[in-house]
Amino acid sequence: MTDTPRTRADDRTEAIRRTTLELAQEIGYAKLSIEGVAARAGVGKHTIYRRWPSKGALFLDAVLSPQQPDLDYPDTGDVMADLRTQIHHAVDLLGRPPFGPLFQSLIGEAQHNPAVAAELNERFAKPQEAKTVARLTKAREQGQLAPEFDLDLAMSILTGPLFFTLMVTQEPVTHEYVDRVLEALFAGMRPRP
Amino acid sequence: MTDTPRTRADDRTEAIRRTTLELAQEIGYAKLSIEGVAARAGVGKHTIYRRWPSKGALFLDAVLSPQQPDLDYPDTGDVMADLRTQIHHAVDLLGRPPFGPLFQSLIGEAQHNPAVAAELNERFAKPQEAKTVARLTKAREQGQLAPEFDLDLAMSILTGPLFFTLMVTQEPVTHEYVDRVLEALFAGMRPRP
Amino acid sequence: MTDTPRTRADDRTEAIRRTTLELAQEIGYAKLSIEGVAARAGVGKHTIYRRWPSKGALFLDAVLSPQQPDLDYPDTGDVMADLRTQIHHAVDLLGRPPFGPLFQSLIGEAQHNPAVAAELNERFAKPQEAKTVARLTKAREQGQLAPEFDLDLAMSILTGPLFFTLMVTQEPVTHEYVDRVLEALFAGMRPRP
Amino acid sequence: MTDTPRTRADDRTEAIRRTTLELAQEIGYAKLSIEGVAARAGVGKHTIYRRWPSKGALFLDAVLSPQQPDLDYPDTGDVMADLRTQIHHAVDLLGRPPFGPLFQSLIGEAQHNPAVAAELNERFAKPQEAKTVARLTKAREQGQLAPEFDLDLAMSILTGPLFFTLMVTQEPVTHEYVDRVLEALFAGMRPRP
DNA sequence: TATTAAACGAGACGGTACGTCGCGTCTTGGT
DNA sequence: ACCAAGACGCGACGTACCGTCTCGTTTAATA
Missing domain, CATH: 1.10.10.60 (Homeodomain-like)
Structure with a gap:
């Protein structure tokens, strides 16, 4: 007690x-x-x-501090669906008031202040990556992912496009847009034989 | 005259x-x-x-102002190779002194200042996107790209991972790392049949 | 013509x-x-x-410039009455809007700027003194003034008290107040035998 | 203690x-x-x-602030002599470096700035007037001054001429000049019977 | 009458100082 | 003994004018 x-x-x-x-x-x-x-x-x-x-x-x-922003992964067995759900959550949280602008400023500040960058990494990016890698690992084991898929790149590839849109072009990000990105990432750019 | x-x-x-x-x-x-x-x-x-x-x-x-940073696309006929070359150039320019830190600060500032964000878009992101889309369009016509590949997403998917690494995790980005990302993007995450 | x-x-x-x-x-x-x-x-x-x-x-x-401010002396034959009239005019002009505040600022500026002081003297103080001395000279000749009265002091003695009130104590100056000053100056401080 | x-x-x-x-x-x-x-x-x-x-x-x-400038009145019993002494002191202090120019600027500033004017009055003019009136009151009681002499005018009449010379004509003021002014003020302008 | 030089409005320019704000450190006084 | 309150030295903000300096454009007097 x-x-x-x-x-x-x-x-x-x-x-x-x-x-x-x-x-x-x-x-x-x-x-x-x-x-x-x-x-x-x-x-x-x-x-x-x-x-x-x-x-x-x-x-x-x-x-x-207030909450470890709730960006955990569901696990329905369908990795694509789970990723979709999770990224929708992420977009809703990071791309909209009230949290969105705060988060945007936070990343902005990290560009000027290495200490902030380091802590942001430690407290946000790395934990998030760990969760992502864990979920993808499981998916790969279940054959839902290409076996040679490089998990070290997971965050960059899955989250990078989202960040780019939020921070560089600063256009609003819709679920539909996210879906299209995800679909493209899964399918790959290479033409199917 | x-x-x-x-x-x-x-x-x-x-x-x-x-x-x-x-x-x-x-x-x-x-x-x-x-x-x-x-x-x-x-x-x-x-x-x-x-x-x-x-x-x-x-x-x-x-x-x-000084120079429209030279991030034009080569055109050797092999889109994968050309993308590789161009992104290597981008990484060399944006990820290393003297330009790298300046560029990083610039994006940081854009997070606090909408006017800067808008101009950054106008003068950097959009022109770059136009070049990328042009090159990819040509590649698609030549059958080097999946015909259904969504060109609107091109920048997010190709450049997003790079920005994520430069700005969020702030780890150094090597040519080798870029190559792995590109390969993954081309192949897609989905397991091959 | x-x-x-x-x-x-x-x-x-x-x-x-x-x-x-x-x-x-x-x-x-x-x-x-x-x-x-x-x-x-x-x-x-x-x-x-x-x-x-x-x-x-x-x-x-x-x-x-606009007008040589009309501070000429009347000449009714009675010097005391004429001085009174003239000083009333002076008080009305110099002590009241719109001219009063301008004049006050002008004298203020003269304390910081020797060139202004010199020109103020040349264009305002000296001409005024000349008129005063002329009028007093005539009065002395007519026996209305103590024959030994020192005309060099005329301005200081007649106008000094007025300026002191306008500029140092900055109290409003009434005709009645001027009259009392004039009376005192005429009578002198010394007790009459 | x-x-x-x-x-x-x-x-x-x-x-x-x-x-x-x-x-x-x-x-x-x-x-x-x-x-x-x-x-x-x-x-x-x-x-x-x-x-x-x-x-x-x-x-x-x-x-x-530094010192209430020492312009107190002596009291030898002879009011004329005491006034003379005091005004000599005043002239020496207010008309000569280092204090003179400062004082001149101060009065100049008071013409532009009412707050300065008010405080100048409170801290300089009024205390000085009080001392003067006190000394003259005593003199009048002892019969050294015309009994009807108007003490409210004391500062204007005694100090006004001095200020006029210092600030308007801006000529140097000598002890001898002061003496002549004082003598004239005592005697009055009116011809003796 | 046509030419030309001067004066002109407009306002950019290098400066200086304004009065304000916030930094990060240091004091003070109260609980 | 800690803490709110805020004074302090400092540096930068963005603004206002200073007096000087181009700019074209009138304007008037000369050729």
Whole structure:
């Protein structure tokens, strides 16, 4: 019966994260400031700097802490269908408010700040990759995937197109679009004999 | 016999762009400031603000102006080989100093600044897509591509994995890695009958 | 039959002076700018700089040109009454809008700008002093003034108190107040035997 | 046993005042800038703006703080002699470097800035007037002054001429000139019977 | 009358300073 | 002893004018 003792420090940490998210959603990451978060949270700036080294780190923690965003894989036995379902979820979460813009800013920040990039990788990309690889491994064992398919490339190939659209062309991504991408990836570009 | 009249204004614009690139390479985009560019270029701040609305816009223009980065497609008749060559070039340009870090920052900035995102699209993504689609169209006509292959997806599928690696996982991208991705894309994930 | 030929240059000069006065009355001397005058007058900045070396000089000219402010002395034969009348006029002109604030700013500017001070002296103070001395000389000859009264001091003594009130204490100056000052100056501080 | 605790804030305030005076004496009030004071004092601009609302207010405080300029009245029993002495002191202080130019600029600034005018009055003109009136009251009681002499006018009449000369004609003021003015004020302009 | 030089409007330009904002560090005072 | 509150040095922001400097375009006086 171990209850989590919820220290005062924990409460404050949580409050700061919550305020950060609120503010970021209201005014955007670019206009977010530690000064503003401290004021809104009723907290001294020192209390923030004691916990996070930079605005980027605070933001990343605020965005990734609340929930490990639910991007787990279903397993219905049909890998193509499961991938489809999962990527639809991903698109819904990452491509739409309220989470979408936060996530977009987070990746933007990672381009300027290596520490943020590293932590983003550790806390988001790698776990996600692990899940993907696990699901694909199973699929391959069941013969639903080409046996020579290179699992190291899984994330790049499956998620890369999605990110490209979200971040470079910045067009809205629909389920239908995702389906077309998935279909193309499965079929391959090479003409069938 | 059209001579380019090279007005004084043009010269200054060029000088500012050049200085911006220099400074960005020395200290990085994050520490770049309009004040700093103005000082180094021996130019009043207003002269910069008269031309570009923000640091991001200036930086984008400085990065994209010098040369339309040479990412044209060769055409040897073998589309797979040509794609390989072109993507190798892209990786060499976008993934390595001096251009790589600049480009990375540029995409990062686009996540915070819609105007930069739009111009990045207009001046970089769309022209590149047009070239890619043109090359693939030809290949499809010659039967080197599955006839049902969806060309609208071309950029996402071909370039997406590359961007994902450069920007999310931020691992170095080798020619060998690109080759494996390309091979997978061509073959498809589906097991061969 | 000399008509004044009113060249275009003269017209422009006049237009700039007029605009300067207008603007000064609207926004105050402190916020007045040559840039603003040029824009309002529909005139290039050069055209102003060609005529006046500084904002102060322009302002002085604009304030003092329109009319030699009518501060002439009446001569009814009674010097005390005439001084009274004249100083009432002076107070009405210098102590009240629209001219009062302009004049106040002008003297303020003269404290920072020697050229303005010199011209203010030449065009305002000295002529005024000449008139005063002339009137007092006549009065002394007619025995209405102590024969040993030192005319060099006339301006300081007669006008000084007025300026002090207008510029240092900046209280409103009434005719009644002026009368009391004049009476005191005439009577002297020394007790009568 | 009250010791003055000399907080850090007090020290900084004093340092800024001192620097302001220094700079003003070196380059003049017109070229003085808050930026310059901050740089010289090794202080952030905000630290100045937190204390004074404008360059004028800072300057006034810097000029008037160091010492209540010693313009007290002696009391030898002879009011005429005492006034003479005091006004000589005033002329020496206000009409000569280093204090003279500062004071002149201060009054100039008061013409543009009502807040400065008000504080100048409060901290300089009114206290000075109080002293003058006190001394004259005593003199009147002792019969050295015309019993009907209007003490409300004292400052205007005694100091006005001095200010007029210092600020409008801007001629140097000598002790001898002051003496002549004083003599005239005592005697009055009216011819003796 | 046609030519030409000057004056002109417009406004770009290198500067300086403005007053504001937020950074990350350091003090202070209250609980 | 910790913490909110916020002062502090600093650096950059974006703006406003300064006084100088091209630009074409009138305008008027000369050839």
